[in-house]
Amino acid sequence: MSSNPDMAYVPNVQELVKSDPSQVPEKFLIIRNEEDEPRNDLSSRIPIIDLSLLSRGHKEELDKLDQACKEWGFFQSNCACTGGESLSGNRIVAGDEDGTAKFFELPLEEKNKIRMASGEFQGYGQLFGASQVQKMDWSDALLLSLYPEQNRNLKFWPTEPEGYKEVIEAYSSEVKRVGEELLRSLSIIMGLEKHTLLSLHKELGQALRVNYIPPCSIPDKVLGLSPHSDTTTITILMQEDDVTGLQIQKEGEWVPVKPIPNALVVNVGDAIEIWSNGKYKSIEHRAVANKSKRRISYASFLCPHVDAEVEPFDNMVETSRMYKKVRYGEYLFSSLKGKLKGKAHIETAKAGN
Ligand SMILES: O=C(O)CCC(=O)C(=O)O
């Protein structure tokens, strides 16, 4: 139970499904309108970018990145490029035999040994305490801080199944490498020296949220993750190949992001939106549940150090500065107090607010 009085207890969804798969408590039920229906026909237009070309400074690929960040705020990597192989080689996503599936299948008492404590941002459980009036998300999660390394708190790391900890570590170090490459490319397309963004982070922070969305008997009446934008610099997501769950906003429509085997899904976070003075957008996204299959995803959140200051780059300002200077730590921690809620948080960074 959270210590915050307006936070209600967040139930464990996997246990709810285990005890009665046909029952969905009222606090999870949402009303979906016509405009909430996904547009499958737009999925194939989501940009695909070759990260190996980017890291070699390929002009056309950098232009594609610029377009993708401007028009979609999201792109998928072409799997042949990034160490997609070594990522999958680490078997973080390998179906029922992988460490994550085994971890989530452990009895609740076992998982609760690393349960997220109140006021903590690591461990097994949901970060977002839901208030009595808000609807709850149909998902459980494991959240770990990876970088800088001194932020790791081993007390929250799973000790079972054997070897899982090492897989998480190896996967995350690969994601860090890919993320740093991407920050160099993002610096270039913003007209900066290629090391500028990374150095402004002071020390690149990285956290991993493993999302577990159990099957739901009435998937259209719940949401695995409510619409939100990420407060990150960028988020790098790995999703299982066989269940489509992620949907992103594009001109008022929800567009499903169909998994490409071994590919990464990358999205622009609020910090890049601020640095680019709004040219690159941190796009709202959500994850839906599936009727018969559980879905696992791995969201790696790359962000500036808490002391870093984020404000629009002078050369990105054409007419006026759309955002104020924010101290990243303050921006992040104030967002963590509330439940995921669309793009509401970045409004606090808008000039004039
Ligand atoms: O599961 C997904 O595809 C999305 C995850 C996500 O948006 C998040 O963890 O912030």
Ligand SMILES: [Fe+2]
């Ligand atoms: Fe997200």
